[in-house]
Amino acid sequence: MATITANPPRVGLPGLLKHRAVHKLLLLALAAAVLVPLANARWASGTWPSALTVDFSEPLAKASDWIIDNRDSHPLFLYFFGHVSNVVVIGVRAVYLTFLAVGWAGVTALGALVAWRVAGVKLALGTGAAFLACGLLGMWVPTMQTLALMVVAVLASVVVGVVLGLAAGLSDRMDRVLRPVLDTMQVLPAFAYLLPVVLIFGIGVPAAVLATVVYAAPPMARLTSLGLRGADKEVLEAVESLGSTARQRLLTARIPLARKELLLGLNQTIMMALSMAVIAAVIGAGGLGDRVYQALASVDVGAALAAGIPIVLLAVVLDRVTGAAGEKLGAEPEPHSGRGWLFALAGVVVVAVAGRLAGRLDWPDSWVVAIAEPVNRAVDWMTAHLYSGVPVVGGTADWAGHFTTWVLDPMRDGLQALPWWSVLLIVAALAWVIGTWRTALTAVLAMAAIGVLGVWKPSLDTLSQVLAAVAVTLVVGFAVGIAAARSDRLERALRPVLDVFQTMPQFVYLIPVVALFGVGRAPAVAAAIVYALPAVVRITTQGLRQVDPAALESSSSLGATSWQQLKQVQLPLARPALLLAVNQGLVLVLAVVVIGGLVGGGALGYDVVFGLAQGDLATGLVAGGAIVCLGLMLDRVTQPTERRAKKGA
């Protein structure tokens, strides 16, 4: 028994893999031997041959101009997009005005009492404190703007997501069509969604809401469908055996059985909507994101932090409250829960009316604690003392500089110096060895599409940043993950930290790195590492901990040392989890590296920002397309046969 469980992973699996991998590589080498000389003979060049690019900027610019010219006259805009846009504007405005009319005290009470009903007293206090903190930081109005946008976007996302999810959950054909689309949307960086909506709606609130919906609806749809499909088959059979109609089955069994997934979907949708609502500041969302964006543009770390803290607080509160609602499912229903809600509602009304009578609807200016200035003084001090010239260790700016010159530059130059066909070959080889010929083909096509779009060089620049960031993330992440898997104490200590870090929107990671490292490519990479690290650590730890205890037990009964155990049992058996960690690391890092365009990361992210800022949508759209292709390529390269349900980060 012991030998059977302990040995095969060590001997059998890698042996088999090697065998298959060698086969695939040989085939690929054969294909390369034929194709490469041909390609090289015709288009010999280090970078992507210009003969193989298609210039999209002119038609895109034309399309963009046409849309701008016809936005007020063409029936498509008048009768469809116009209405959509109006509804969104009116909706956001209405919610915003309601928040203002209820006043700061009323909104705080509403938040706290809803949290009390849904998640208990502790979270209610936390929610109240978070709202008050937003006010204290002088961010009450932007917080309400962001919340108003979120309310509308989340409602729309949930409606769209549930409708799509029902379709995919009930019809196999719809599932086959929707699943790959939703899966792919899940891995694309938020930044890639901005430009297409701007093309249609122009910069402003409608575009921001629409981009948010497109970004936040997929998890709702995926989880709705997953929940409907995951329902216990025997329960459904029992329900059918009692003579139920299809409608009765859906309403009394399938949807209630999927409640857990539906609430998880709501949680993920809210978190992704917040993340996007903040990033959408770039396309006119206003609110907290806009404050961060403006502050970062002028490298005003203090102001960025004052707006960033409310974002983090909102994220943590929203995540905990919706998460607690999910955990409460299945527990004994409280008696008088209707009366509790009534009390809560009455409380909100009382507080709101009291606030109105007292004439204190707006957050009083005298209560604002200005943190921007002290923070900036601290940053100035850091700039003066820590940036460089610290004895022995150097300074943060020195580190960033060294990282750029010794790691990022050689990687970028190396990648750009590689013949274009060899890049494709490497992509194909990696993707095929890890996955199937299908994933390899998609990856190669995506990479080739980047060349065709004519942004080969900046894409490789972005890729070099991604690879550098992922390398660091994986080394640190695996080390911490393995340590946490082997020490319960460390895992307990890490858990709350990981929880908070995983809920924060991508955008806020830029603030501390700018404070520490200034602007440039190194801070973008640093932000990406910090953003991706929690997910990698978590997946690694979970993967190692889920290794079959029987296998571990049998190996220790054979007298394996703990090092042998880790190397010979845990790591091989956790291989799928580790691969998933790599995949997630790549996806998350890419998302932040392109946002790094806002803090001097350059490359594709900068093209998007530049396109938006200059109204040059063609450049931005091409860069956005390249980001999509890069995301697809990186995901497919590290995708084993089947995608598993993964934790939204």
Place this chain on the structure above:
Amino acid sequence: MDTTPVFSVEGLWKVFGPKADRVPGDPELTALDPAELRSRTGCTAAVRDVSFDVRKGEVFVVMGLSGSGKSTLVRCLTRLIEPTAGTIAIDGEDVRAMDRSRLRELRRHRAAMVFQHFGLLPHRTVLDNVAYGLEIQGLGKAERRERAAEVVTKVGLEGMEHRRPSQLSGGQRQRVGLARALAVDPEVLLFDEPFSALDPLIRREMQEEVVRLHHEEGRTMVFITHDLQEALKLGDRIALMRDGRVVQLGTPEEIVGSPADDYVREFVRDVPREQVMTVRTAMRRPSAGQDGSGPAVRPDATVSEAIEAVARAGAPARVVDKGRCVGVVDSDTLLGVVAGTEQPAPPGTEQPKEAV
């Protein structure tokens, strides 16, 4: 006296796989064994040409190992799985010809099923789970809860009405499943291995519960199991299935006493025969003059009961049916039954215990 069988199944086939329809009608294909059929056509025949009647008021057990097709068979009865060929009639009405609403009517009122893993709705209380079938029928809340409460009491779950399934033990959950089926007051109860997920002690308790219910209400039951002991204990008649076919159909005594083939014989080899075989099979004709002496036993007493009587009296026992001595059992004949060396009674004389 109603002689129409509750269920009448004739030449039933269920074939899974591509173009399954062609298999039952093709004599060449039907002759193949399962492995050959799969390799030739890619189809699996779960139920192969099965015929039987379920009589009113009896407990009809379908027994077989996993993969023998018994669960598929019971699902075909109410078309939870659509049969491929053959006929099924309930009270003489063709089930396969029913339209959707008629079929719903059948499922709502005439046949209710109890499932192996209970199939309870986790978000509902015990009471609402039991009332669920009535809710499907469109009954008002007050009425269905009232009726559900009665059934909850009947299965011994008083005081647990407001718990959730997750707060119950396995045996209690299956009582809820049983109550849900009983609540709609069906003509026939279908059990799909209802107790195989339970601990042995709880299983015995639940079996006794079923015996008690059957005794009290006389409801027709179709009971699927892979447990021979359970089949012998509950069944008035047993259909033994193998690879989708019924290999033997008869009373427990016939199955144990005269196995139809080696497969059945191997199956029943370890059964304590003295607890299944009745005196009726073991007795010999009374010789003249034995009428008056020895203890009396009923013809449907088990052999083990007769052994006790004979041992206690130290003399052969008389088999007395309605005051008349129909036979005699002595220690030799009884030992012969235990050892399995007695001449089996001629098979085929099916005698349901509850024949009205």
